[in-house]
Amino acid sequence: MDPPATSQPQVRLQMDPEEVQHIDKKPRLGFATEENDAIHEYDDHDPESSKEAMEGLTSVFDQSRVKRSRPQKKLTKKMKNMVIEPYSAQDVIFRDVISLLGQEAVDKAIQEGKDWESPFQFREEVELTASILSSTGESLAIAPAPYPPWVVLIPFALPGETVRVRIHRNCKMYSHAELLEMITPNTEMRDDSLIRCKYFGQCAGCQYQMLSYETQLDLKQEVLVKAYQNFSDLPQELIPAISPTMGSPLQYSYRTKLTPHFDRLPKAKMADTVLDGSRPDWFKIGFNGSGTRSVIDIEECPIAAPAINEGFGPLRERIYKRLYTYKQGVSLVLRESLPTGTRPRSHSPSFGLRPQIPMGRLEVAETTSDTEKKVCVTDQRATVRERVGDTIFEYPASAFFQNNNSILVPFTSYIRDMILPEGTSPQSKVTHLVDAYCGNGLFALTLASSFKRVAGIELDVSAIQWANRNAQMNKVSEDKVSFLAGHAANIFETVQDFPRDKTAVIIDPPRRGSDEKFIEQLILFGSQTVVYVSCNAHTQARDIGMIIKQSEALKRGNKYVLDSVRGFDLFPQTAHVESIAVLRLVPS
Numbered sequence: 001m002d003p004p005a006t007s008q009p010q011v012r013l014q015m016d017p018e019e020v021q022h023i024d025k026k027p028r029l030g031f032a033t034e035e036n037d038a039i040h041e042y043d044d045h046d047p048e049s050s051k052e053a054m055e056g057l058t059s060v061f062d063q064s065r066v067k068r069s070r071p072q073k074k075l076t077k078k079m080k081n082m083v084i085e086p087y088s089a090q091d092v093i094f095r096d097v098i099s100l101l102g103q104e105a106v107d108k109a110i111q112e113g114k115d116w117e118s119p120f121q122f123r124e125e126v127e128l129t130a131s132i133l134s135s136t137g138e139s140l141a142i143a144p145a146p147y148p149p150w151v152v153l154i155p156f157a158l159p160g161e162t163v164r165v166r167i168h169r170n171c172k173m174y175s176h177a178e179l180l181e182m183i184t185p186n187t188e189m190r191d192d193s194l195i196r197c198k199y200f201g202q203c204a205g206c207q208y209q210m211l212s213y214e215t216q217l218d219l220k221q222e223v224l225v226k227a228y229q230n231f232s233d234l235p236q237e238l239i240p241a242i243s244p245t246m247g248s249p250l251q252y253s254y255r256t257k258l259t260p261h262f263d264r265l266p267k268a269k270m271a272d273t274v275l276d277g278s279r280p281d282w283f284k285i286g287f288n289g290s291g292t293r294s295v296i297d298i299e300e301c302p303i304a305a306p307a308i309n310e311g312f313g314p315l316r317e318r319i320y321k322r323l324y325t326y327k328q329g330v331s332l333v334l335r336e337s338l339p340t341g342t343r344p345r346s347h348s349p350s351f352g353l354r355p356q357i358p359m360g361r362l363e364v365a366e367t368t369s370d371t372e373k374k375v376c377v378t379d380q381r382a383t384v385r386e387r388v389g390d391t392i393f394e395y396p397a398s399a400f401f402q403n404n405n406s407i408l409v410p411f412t413s414y415i416r417d418m419i420l421p422e423g424t425s426p427q428s429k430v431t432h433l434v435d436a437y438c439g440n441g442l443f444a445l446t447l448a449s450s451f452k453r454v455a456g457i458e459l460d461v462s463a464i465q466w467a468n469r470n471a472q473m474n475k476v477s478e479d480k481v482s483f484l485a486g487h488a489a490n491i492f493e494t495v496q497d498f499p500r501d502k503t504a505v506i507i508d509p510p511r512r513g514s515d516e517k518f519i520e521q522l523i524l525f526g527s528q529t530v531v532y533v534s535c536n537a538h539t540q541a542r543d544i545g546m547i548i549k550q551s552e553a554l555k556r557g558n559k560y561v562l563d564s565v566r567g568f569d570l571f572p573q574t575a576h577v578e579s580i581a582v583l584r585l586v587p588s
């Protein structure tokens with residue numbers, strides 16, 4: 001079903017392999033995903049991410065569900081091509097549209113073929129009031145009477161805020177930056193003095209800089225509530241109360257990876273420009289603009305780690321000097337790294353301390369980040385070094401690794417505490433761990449000291465080589481931790497000797513979630529605990545619903561129940577949230 005993790009169908013290395021990835025065609029909505037497996041519709045982890053749903057003031061009915069009777073020529077090419085992926089941002093918004101307009105009105109519009117027919121005249125001025133904030137970070141407004149039922153997305157607006165816009169074709173008129181200035185503020189939630197980035201509103205990366213951190217965490221809790229309501233297909237009584245989101249110790253300067261890019265250079269402009277090593281005014285390196293597919297020039301990113309911002313200036317200068325060498329669009333990687341020579345710490349008991357420190361109502365995790373000076377790695381093939389608690393990780397600069405180091409100790413400790421809750425009797429204590437979708441070994445290696453045996457599996461052969469190397473570097477023996485390259489579902493036949501009532505399985509799949517093959521094997525194996533980690537709560541909710549229902553359908557005397565769901569804020573200032581769901585096997 002999924003392409004192999006190592007294939008990169010639309011991205012290939014051509015020249016200057018040390019620093020750039022040339023892109024065959026102009027990126028549609030984003031770049032190679034953190035999973036390195038394809039060009040995704042958008043990459044939730046990257047500030048350049050741009051969603052179709054954030055393309056402008058966009059109508060949000062669903063093309064894919066409609067059997068059209070009206071002439072297709074009425075639709076623009078873009079609309080014709082638009083298919084809403086289940087569990088995508090558009091699908092998430094579509095559920096919000098239904099909740100706003102009602103199922104009946106939506107069905108009627110679809111039946112009449114009016115789901116994409118804007119009720120607005122060309123360049124008509126309309127005053128819109130945002131009704132709800134979607135999980136994607138933009139607000140939805142209902143067109144006022146006498147318009148027919150119609151929903152418009154307003155990026156950066158908050159519920160209750162009003163904006164007067166002149167509507168263009170398909171409701172698109174103003175750039176988002178202009179929109180930001182046109183919004184009549186809702187003083188309860190909005191505090192524009194909090195905005196730290198001069199590109200906020202223009203750049204597609206951040207959605208929430210105008211909100212207090214407490215509000216951001218509350219919104220992310222709400223994202224998980226809605227994800228489980230809308231996508232798990234579980235009755236409400238089987239969904240536990242979603243726990244408050246764990247805040248990130250660093251709310252700015254946290255990103256350890258940045259991937260700015262530039263488009264194919266315009267030949268005519270190149271011919272007319274004297275390249276003198278400075279930036280020609282038409283040349284832009286940065287991220288996708290909000291509401292546009294073009295790149296905006298960004299010199300610094302306040303959510304990125306200081307080392308990355310320090311490295312960005314010199315990298316830009318190197319690029320200006322050799323602009324004539326770039327034949328295609330280019331994606332860069334900047335990665336924060338410990339200096340080489342940093343060694344693993346000897347294991348200290350501090351890693352076992354409970355991480356949370358309450359700050360009033362706000363819970364922000366305590367970090368054990370290094371105080372050591374970091375460097376910026378821009379060579380995509382170079383090795384990056386990172387410490388998580390006592391464990392050192394190395395991986396290639398272009399590989400996947402969680403991008404907010406400041407929260408990784410509390411994040412991994414929380415998973416361990418969920419697997420080994422306080423007060424468990426020694427007889428029922430989990431002793432064995434499976435790390436499915438293990439990447440280069442983050443969970444397996446940070447948690448190894450708490451288990452007798454650990455087995456990790458990962459599709460990307462190179463990631464497995466790095467996982468083995470990381471095990472060696474941290475002096476974790478092969479008898480204790482083993483890594484296997486392969487489809488996650490294959491892990492279960494290799495851990496038949498693990499006692500199932502004393503085994504926990506961690507799942508951390510890509511955004512698209514897990515697959516039926518894996519879920520079937522997981523349920524058949526029947527480990528005592530399952531911890532599902534995900535950067536996409538919607539596919540997580542779908543999979544959790546499947547696991548619960550299928551385990552019950554097996555009728556073998558036990559079933560999975562959803563014990564807890566908690567968000568971790570790995571992506572402050574953005575609408576994204578990492579979700580940890582814990583399942584326990586209980587007697588039916």
Ligand SMILES: C[S@@+](CC[C@H](N)C(=O)[O-])C[C@H]1O[C@@H](n2cnc3c(N)ncnc32)[C@H](O)[C@@H]1O
Pocket residue numbers: 002005035400401402436437438439440441442443457458459460463486487488489508509510511
């Ligand atoms: C979100 S990353 C998590 C990696 C790791 N747990 C971490 O936190 O660093 C998802 C990983 O799943 C891997 N993957 C994707 N499909 C897979 C499959 N079918 N079987 C095993 N691994 C897969 C990807 O290569 C990627 O490394």
